[in-house]
Amino acid sequence: MSQTVHFHSAKEFADRTRAAVGNPAHRRSFRGAMDFLQAKRAAQFPDPQAFENLRTLGEAIRRYSLAHLPDLLERLEARLTANGFHVHWAETAEDANAIALDIARRIEARHVIKGKSMVSEEVGFNHAMEAAGIEALESDMGEYIVQLAGETPSHIIMPAIHKTKQEIATLFAERIPGVDYTEDVDELIRIGRQVLRRKFLAADIGLSGVNFAVAETGTLCLVENEGNGRMCTTVPRIHIAITGIEKVVEKLEHVPPLYSLLTRSATGQAVTTYLNLISGPRRSGELDGPEEVHLILVDNGRSRAYADEQMRATLQCIRCGACMNHCPVYARIGGHAYGTTYPGPIGAIVSPHLLGLESTYPLAFASTLCGACGEVCPVRIPIPELLVRLRNEAQALPTANAPVRGRGAARRMLPSAVWRGWAFVYGHLKTYRLVSWLLSRGRALSPANQGAWTASRTPLVPAPKRLRDLLKEHSR
Amino acid sequence: MSTTRERILGRLRSVPSADVAAPAVDAWYASQEDDDASARVGKLTAALEASHAEVHHCASRDWSSVVLRIAEEKSLRTLLVGAGTPHGEALRRQNDSGNATKSDLQIVDYAASFETWRERLFENIDAGLSVAHSAIAETGSLILWTGPSEPRLLSLVPPVHFVLLDVDRIHATLYAAMQTERWSAGLPTNVLLVSGPSKTADIQQTLAYGAHGPRELVVILRHADGGAS
Amino acid sequence: MSNTSHRHYPAKPGDVYLFATCLVDQFAPEAGLDTVRLLEREGIRVHFPEAQTCCGQPAYSSGYPDEARAVARQQLDLFPRPWPVVVPSGSCAAMIRHHYPSLFADEPTLAERARELGERVFELSEFLVHVVGFQHNDAVEPCTVALHTSCHARREMGSHTTSTALLRGLPNVKLVEQAHAEECCGFGGTFAIRHPDISEAMADDKVQSLRATGAGLVVSADCGCLFNIVGHAAKQDERAGNAKPTLPGEHLATFLWRRTGGERS
Numbered sequence: 015m016s017q018t019v020h021f022h023s024a025k026e027f028a029d030r031t032r033a034a035v036g037n038p039a040h041r042r043s044f045r046g047a048m049d050f051l052q053a054k055r056a057a058q059f060p061d062p063q064a065f066e067n068l069r070t071l072g073e074a075i076r077r078y079s080l081a082h083l084p085d086l087l088e089r090l091e092a093r094l095t096a097n098g099f100h101v102h103w104a105e106t107a108e109d110a111n112a113i114a115l116d117i118a119r120r121i122e123a124r125h126v127i128k129g130k131s132m133v134s135e136e137v138g139f140n141h142a143m144e145a146a147g148i149e150a151l152e153s154d155m156g157e158y159i160v161q162l163a164g165e166t167p168s169h170i171i172m173p174a175i176h177k178t179k180q181e182i183a184t185l186f187a188e189r190i191p192g193v194d195y196t197e198d199v200d201e202l203i204r205i206g207r208q209v210l211r212r213k214f215l216a217a218d219i220g221l222s223g224v225n226f227a228v229a230e231t232g233t234l235c236l237v238e239n240e241g242n243g244r245m246c247t248t249v250p251r252i253h254i255a256i257t258g259i260e261k262v263v264e265k266l267e268h269v270p271p272l273y274s275l276l277t278r279s280a281t282g283q284a285v286t287t288y289l290n291l292i293s294g295p296r297r298s299g300e301l302d303g304p305e306e307v308h309l310i311l312v313d314n315g316r317s318r319a320y321a322d323e324q325m326r327a328t329l330q331c332i333r334c335g336a337c338m339n340h341c342p343v344y345a346r347i348g349g350h351a352y353g354t355t356y357p358g359p360i361g362a363i364v365s366p367h368l369l370g371l372e373s374t375y376p377l378a379f380a381s382t383l384c385g386a387c388g389e390v391c392p393v394r395i396p397i398p399e400l401l402v403r404l405r406n407e408a409q410a411l412p413t414a415n416a417p418v419r420g421r422g423a424a425r426r427m428l429p430s431a432v433w434r435g436w437a438f439v440y441g442h443l444k445t446y447r448l449v450s451w452l453l454s455r456g457r458a459l460s461p462a463n464q465g466a467w468t469a470s471r472t473p474l475v476p477a478p479k480r481l482r483d484l485l486k487e488h489s490r
Numbered sequence: 491m492s493t494t495r496e497r498i499l500g501r502l503r504s505v506p507s508a509d510v511a512a513p514a515v516d517a518w519y520a521s522q523e524d525d526d527a528s529a530r531v532g533k534l535t536a537a538l539e540a541s542h543a544e545v546h547h548c549a550s551r552d553w554s555s556v557v558l559r560i561a562e563e564k565s566l567r568t569l570l571v572g573a574g575t576p577h578g579e580a581l582r583r584q585n586d587s588g589n590a591t592k593s594d595l596q597i598v599d600y601a602a603s604f605e606t607w608r609e610r611l612f613e614n615i616d617a618g619l620s621v622a623h624s625a626i627a628e629t630g631s632l633i634l635w636t637g638p639s640e641p642r643l644l645s646l647v648p649p650v651h652f653v654l655l656d657v658d659r660i661h662a663t664l665y666a667a668m669q670t671e672r673w674s675a676g677l678p679t680n681v682l683l684v685s686g687p688s689k690t691a692d693i694q695q696t697l698a699y700g701a702h703g704p705r706e707l708v709v710i711l712r713h714a715d716g717g718a719s
Numbered sequence: 720m721s722n723t724s725h726r727h728y729p730a731k732p733g734d735v736y737l738f739a740t741c742l743v744d745q746f747a748p749e750a751g752l753d754t755v756r757l758l759e760r761e762g763i764r765v766h767f768p769e770a771q772t773c774c775g776q777p778a779y780s781s782g783y784p785d786e787a788r789a790v791a792r793q794q795l796d797l798f799p800r801p802w803p804v805v806v807p808s809g810s811c812a813a814m815i816r817h818h819y820p821s822l823f824a825d826e827p828t829l830a831e832r833a834r835e836l837g838e839r840v841f842e843l844s845e846f847l848v849h850v851v852g853f854q855h856n857d858a859v860e861p862c863t864v865a866l867h868t869s870c871h872a873r874r875e876m877g878s879h880t881t882s883t884a885l886l887r888g889l890p891n892v893k894l895v896e897q898a899h900a901e902e903c904c905g906f907g908g909t910f911a912i913r914h915p916d917i918s919e920a921m922a923d924d925k926v927q928s929l930r931a932t933g934a935g936l937v938v939s940a941d942c943g944c945l946f947n948i949v950g951h952a953a954k955q956d957e958r959a960g961n962a963k964p965t966l967p968g969e970h971l972a973t974f975l976w977r978r979t980g981g982e983r984s
Contacts, residue, residue: 035920050695074513081510082503103495155701158691179694203690203698230590230674241703242648248642267515283612285629289683297679299638302604317501326615342903346920380914382907383780384870391648405782433778437786438770441793450745466915469628469948474746481739481748485767488752
């Protein structure tokens with residue numbers, strides 16, 4: 015089992031969103047979290063012009079990196095190899111898991127301890143390990159909580175954002191031997207720390223993601239607050255880093271602006287507690303650190319998105335989550351309703367490239383195109399435009415070699431006909447005159463039941479006279 | 491050469507390359523306000539304290555007694571130092587000298603590879619002492635260059651982490667640190683930026699310290715001219 | 720958004736075009752007429768090309784670019800003189816100004832015409848503030864209103880500032896701000912139909928925050944949002960058995976005209 019999509023049709027997606035918006039506690043919890051994160055981010059960017067200047071730089075770095083992506087990947091590989099890393103290439107999720115399993119089998123690994131890695135979620139790493147009889151345990155506190163509950167993250171930066179401390183208290187008391195119910199957050203964290211410290215020591219392999227991979231020095235940069243990432247990349251004998259091919263930057267000097275944009279956008283922090291720059295395994299004379307470091311470079315649909323000039327902008331993402339923190343739809347339905355590893359606006363534009371439009375096209379339509387996501391994106395990804403593009407692709411005629419898999423998956427006879435009719439009316443003046451006149455004059459016949467519109471609104475009724483009629487009278 | 495690699499690179503190369511100008515990182519940082527040395531000390535201190543770190547200023551010659559005093563106040567029993575390091579030796583001498591009040595503190599050397607004493611490191615070491623390679627004023631970040639005398643776990647596993655920093659090692663920004671110290675010419679296997687004690691807000695956005703790393707970060711700022719404030 | 724910055728505003732012209740939008744033409748013609756009255760009072764001749772229908776945004780945002788293009792194409796030729804085009808909707812103004820060029824990207828001549836047109840498309844409130852220099856007294860009884868700015872008006876036209884300025888310029892109007900003022904009301908064109916549950920949740924929150932301000936009226940320069948918000952509030956009234964609407968709404972043009980002594984014909 016690899017990638018997971020938990021819904022397979024627009025109807026299932028609609029059912030999930032209905033359930034989510036109908037849960038007041040869920041709504042309150044997300045609203046509170048979103049307000050908190052929005053306020054924290056806003057405090058980090060008090061001057062709009064300074065923010066624009068910095069994001070111009072961030073965007074330039076990401077666009078430059080992508081423009082040179084194949085060269086940078088080769089340079090990264092060469093430099094990392096010279097530094098003593100092992101570099102692997104994975105075309106699919108299955109490839110990525112197979113590479114990790116090969117390493118695990120070679121050393122007869124029983125336990126993998128994981129730092130936060132969305133790509134490992136994307137490829138279904140945990141399932142692949144479990145299927146091979148290897149424990150894969152999350153060590154980020156939020157991820158640990160979510161895994162303990164048998165769930166998946168609902169946010170890419172704050173995985174357990176959907177859970178209250180009471181729920182977590184109950185979870186700990188039920189699932190961790192010898193733990194009593196407590197709502198004291200410090201105590202809950204202390205419990206997690208204690209459990210996981212044993213797990214770091216027991217692990218044969220530490221798995222991590224990568225925030226930035228620097229080609230010129232062969233350096234992997236990891237951003238975190240908890241220290242579990244450092245544990246995972248230091249304590250076990252083997253460190254495996256897994257990342258998407260788009261994460262490479264050319265120079266070390268490209269990291270500071272992106273790092274600053276990332277932490278300020280994600281959690282409203284000027285800086286995280288740790289920035290961990292790894293440029294090699296333990297060298298002779300050193301007393302700790304992994305003996306082997308592996309990097310798995312995952313494609314999984316990215317190179318296909320890369321081929322399309324407009325959709326390539328999707329790969330600029332630095333995974334800060336600001337778009338979801340500011341998305342009014344995400345705030346109402348939460349992360350799980352999306353059913354994909356990456357939820358929210360970024361999930362809606364990334365997931366089709368990873369999974370195809372067949373199962374993911376409803377996400378592109380689950381947006382009012384309000385633009386809040388694009389406004390806060392620290393690398394200026396035009397998310398609303400990309401959502402529109404994916405809507406177009408989803409409803410276009412299927413073609414071979416379409417820039418995104420599953421083109422035409424949402425194409426339906428009836429809506430296509432309706433929109434052709436709409437274009438005919440509004441594209442032909444005489445028809446429009448007639449139809450709009452009929453609607454005005456027949457306003458008494460306007461239906462009281464206008465379907466989804468009147469489910470929560472009063473009906474729309476045309477005015478007795480159109481503006482064009484009033485203006486004729488006005489000019490007389 | 492793996493065919494997977496060739497296929498991925500082949501697909502990426504099949505796209506006409508876009509002409510995108512190199513980002514002007516240097517120009518952007520040049521446009522930012524520059525602080526003088528004393529302003530950098532102030533900024534660093536403020537940022538570290540905002541991140542829940544303790545900051546102590548002292549004259550360079552006094553640092554060891556300051557560390558020992560704080561260790562005593564915190565009732566620490568064991569303090570880990572890099573084996574054979576000048577600061578480790580200095581601290582041990584000071585601790586053994588008896589000038590200070592009779593100390594129960596034991597100075598422990600990180601002298602053997604981690605695997606040989608991992609249980610003790612995880613269970614029985616109260617604090618670690620690092621020497622910062624340099625620091626960043628803007629964000630209140632301490633830069634550690636790990637290696638044989640500054641092992642990676644010394645700054646991570648013990649619940650209390652002391653860091654010595656000379657004030658003349660404070661850069662304005664991370665970018666300035668990288669450029670001035672020419673990081674691109676070569677880096678140790680692990681460089682760490684530490685900007686406070688380990689923390690998490692994963693439970694209902696409530697901040698808690700000591701998630702996986704140190705609960706306390708104690709920074710000793712050493713002023714060469716004795717100009718402690 | 721950077722879209723909204725560095726706009727060049729012309730001197731007050733003698734003539735303007737009105738692009739009224741399909742919603743105004745069919746459902747809120749008073750708003751269009753009041754737009755004309757506001758401009759004429761300033762000594763500006765207003766030209767309404769009768770062949771106009773719709774900017775094409777409904778199809779564009781629903782993922783039917785061919786249909787959007789077919790309709791948009793008809794509008795491109797309607798404004799031949801170099802006069803400003805005033806639009807009493809931030810959303811439709813943004814469609815023309817920001818999305819027409821990419822919609823016609825494959826046809827360079829049309830794309831150029833779209834760009835040229837976009838340069839002189841103005842949302843009503845930005846035109847009144849930056850070009851007309853709107854200044855009128857409202858010698859009528861004091862009132863308390865809340866302003867809802869559409870997301871496209873705010874993020875693509877930057878006209879939340881000008882709408883606010885117009886209301887703040889009226890001495891007897893107390894403008895109150897609702898919580899989460901910058902958040903979408905849940906309309907989103909066909910989104911309201913495609914995702915009625917999410918849309919309702921958003922509209923519900925919006926109405927609640929507007930009611931909490933105590934404003935007697937919600938004003939907006941975009942009819943789509945206004946219909947969504949006021950329609951949702953009215954449905955609540957209906958269910959509660961309120962005879963009178965407890966949260967009525969008015970288009971900004973109508974509100975300005977009514978408050979500043981404009982005559983009703």
